[in-house]
Amino acid sequence: MIQHMNLVFQAEGLSVGEGAFLLACCNHTDAKGYVIASMQQLADESHMKMTAAKSNKQRLIQRGLLASSERYSPKNGARIADLYRVNLDLLATMKRARTDYGPTLIEELTFNVPKKTPRSAPRSDSDPSPRSDSAPPPSDSDPPRSDSDGDAGSDSDPLLLPSPSPSSLSLVAADADDRMDVSPDGEREIEAPLEEHNPHPSEAELPLQREGSRKNAAGGGRIVAAYAEALGRPVLNGTKAKLDRQAVELLAQGLPEAWLCDRAREMAARGWSDLVRHAEMSTAPVTQTTTKSRRSGLPEWCTKCGPGSPAARLNPRFRTLGEMGSGEKCPNCHPDRVAAGASR
Known part of the structure; x- marks a missing residue:
């Protein structure tokens, strides 16, 4: 033992x-x-x-x-x-007598005991000294008071609770980090946010949107395939989904599929993955290979709304007087406005 x-x-x-x-x-x-x-x-x-x-x-x-x-x-x-x-x-x-072996430390280690300040006595009604309200309120940058500070348990201390929701600035920064890619040569490409469209399309727009969505989805798959072929290896699932989403968006804006395939091959050679950013920065001429065809039930585009986007020729969502995909519907070529004028 x-x-x-x-x-x-x-x-x-x-x-x-x-x-x-x-x-x-x-x-x-x-x-x-x-x-x-x-x-x-x-x-x-x-x-x-x-x-x-x-x-x-x-x-x-x-x-x-x-x-x-x-x-x-x-x-x-x-x-x-x-x-x-x-x-x-x-x-x-046989226990030996207690012996003082002398100091064994180079220097003595001491502990600082915090001094406790006495609590102030409660004010009486007869106290002639007025209460001073001229003291400035504590600043947001002041450090929080710890339990070791004097009068830490005072009832007048403010109770600061943590906010249940994160800061809006942190959400914006986190969203920007999620949409940012870095190229091997240091170029940073930020994925453009998706534009908000009308969540409730009219009955005249629904068949056109379904047909355009099917064609754009097929074209997006071919653009991603061109990127993978130029890359020489399979594309990761996250990058593949991102490229497919951006390709469908750019096709909906009227950009030619062949032109977007060439831009995708350029990105693969440089190690980039932001098609929207690269398409905006590209100086290659856009050659429209598709022929103009009037869709059944879609009025001819007046070329004055959109504003001026070739996507408005095939997609009535872009036939607005404000910015692309927003604002008042064009009274000259939007299906709803044209149909409403004809019924009168």
């Missing part, structure tokens, strides 16, 4: 060998000091040869600090580990 080993450390009058052997015995003692361990085990734990261990054991037995008894197996009479007992009472009387 560790308590018995501590008695050996505090005992006085033991030789080095006696102390080491006694420590090995106390490593296996029970509450009454009995030890069951073989002689070889005690010699190994006391770092002695067998002859030295037996010699120190005999000296401890002669001094009355140790008692031993041979043990034999009741089954076959074979010799087994001896039984030892440490004289704990005698060992406790």
Whole structure:
């Protein structure tokens, strides 16, 4: 037991060998000091040869600090580990007197105890001193008060709770980081946000939108395939979804599919993945390969709304007087306005 080993450390009058052997015995003692361990085990734990261990054991037995008894197996009479007992009472009387060993530290370590300021007495109604309201309110940049500050538990301290919603600025920054790509040469391309369109299209627009959406989705897949072919390896799922979404958006704006495929191949060669940004920055001429065809039920485009976007020729959503895809419907070529004028 560790308590018995501590008695050996505090005992006085033991030789080095006696102390080491006694420590090995106390490593296996029970509450009454009995030890069951073989002689070889005690010699190994006391770092002695067998002859030295037996010699120190005999000296401890002669001094009355140790008692031993041979043990034999009741089954076959074979010799087994001896039984030892440490004289704990005698060992406790050998405790050396308390000794001052002097300073052991280079410098003393101290602790600063915070000073507590007494609470102010409550104001009475008869107190003639007026309360000063000229003190400036605490600034938002002031650090919060800790419990160690004076009068930390005052009832007048403001209770500042954390806001349950994140800052709007952090949301804007996080959204910008999600839409940003970095090219190998350090060019940063920010994905253009998707434009908001009218969530409730008219009945005249629905068949045209469905037909245009199917064609744009097929064209977007071919643009992504051109990007993967130029890249020379499969496109990651996140990049693939992003390119497909941007390709459909650009096709809906009237940009030719072949022209967008060429831009996608250029991006793959440079390690970019923002098709919208690259299409805006590209100086390659746009060659319209599709022929003008009037859709069934869609009036001819007046070329004055959109404003001026070739997407308005095929998509009535862009036939507005404001910015692209927003504002008042064009009275000259928007299906709803034209149909309403004809009904009158």
